[in-house]
Amino acid sequence: MYRARRRTSFHGGLPELKLDTRPLLTDPVVLHEHLGRIRDGIERDPAAAIASCKELVESLLKMILDKSTVEYTKNDNIPKLYTQVAALPALKAESVPASAKGSEASHKVLGTLAQTVNSLAELRNQLGLGHGRTTPSPALARHPRLALNATVTVAEFLLDTWHERVDKGLLTPTP
Template sequence: MKQRQRNYITEATRRTIFDSLRVGKWFWAGRLDDAEFLSRIFDLASLPSSDSRHADMSGDVWRHRLINPEDWPDDWVFSDDRLDLMHGPDETFLKFLCEMVHPVVRDEADVDDMVASFNRYLASDGYRLAVGETMSGRRIFIAELALAGADGALADARRIADALSSSHVAAQITRMRANIVPDASLAIGSSKEFVESLCKGILDARRVPRTGKEDFPGLVSLTREALSLKVNPKSDATLRSMLGALGTITNSIAELRGQVGTGHGGAPETSAPPAGVARLAVNVAVALGVFLWETHEASADNHDSA
């Protein structure tokens, strides 16, 4: 029997959110019909029918919610075992919440109240909905682990992307943040790419030649040298320890990406890393990238004022 993965969002939290929707003014599918909404998350044609007249779940929804809407109550979706929103993976449950406030589904006027309500209940389980990107000026929400300090670090990272005028780096930041929960491997792979891009930007700004064949640790080491961040006997113990840790962090990100991140074909039995591991990799990568960039900026400013 397949082992069910561990969920961090409890049944109590899920029931509370569903109960709030039952008694509130927001219909879960928004302006869409049931089938249109659910098809954004599930492949209804691959789920079984509970009605012998149909081959799959898409036929059930068509008959009992579109043709005969009185057959099933509006809240049927919360307890249907095929969708398993009450006990299924956190990623699916969170995707369901995010889709409820997607611009295609919901009027902007209701979004703030809905997100605030969801986040109030999700907080006890360590998750929240946050803006991941915009579409035609409308916010698209993602689910993320709610850890202290994350917003400030990501804001610093986006400032660097702006300084580089790099849509590529901005896209990496979006991928890191947006995929921590739904695709931890992609988030880990993107965190390594983010540091690589910043190192290349620093080296190019300082006109330091690159062969283009440097591996990740080598690229970070070359950047450290360009910034005069070298471990040497003259450094005090604290600085020497910190700079030595940069090498350890670099190697760890590279190894983690190789083991469970995107970019290398993993073994068939490789399991997806937990979202917490992805969050750690993203936070470490952002901290390292911001440190290197701010060191670059500070030394460039000092050089200009000399």
């Protein structure tokens, strides 16, 4: 009836990204597909799971830009897309007034958020499926778990901020 089972993660279950509770994401199917690939691949195919983490963030950035009628090209990389989104809802560190309580810490965290987005792309290039690998990926299950946690942090912050800006009337999304 009971048997021992090895836990592969110290923190229990995988973090959740509740996409269906976001009214501005009218069709989050692509994001759900990425999440499915990530969850399926953490143990079985860590390199693919890492790549899907980067792809999820990139897809989300493009969805926000599409809804905000901001143009981008198919060749725009994830740092450029993030810069465009960050400028849109005033996510840049410079948007936090120096007089605001905790502004210095906020500047650091927002700067780290931008670095995290860039690092997801780098991790995909080094351990994921990027750029036609010629050798097997050295990725272990801990690497896509790290990437997933970073992805959820970035995505939740972007979605929360985007929704707040729309609710306050600072942004008007297209239908």
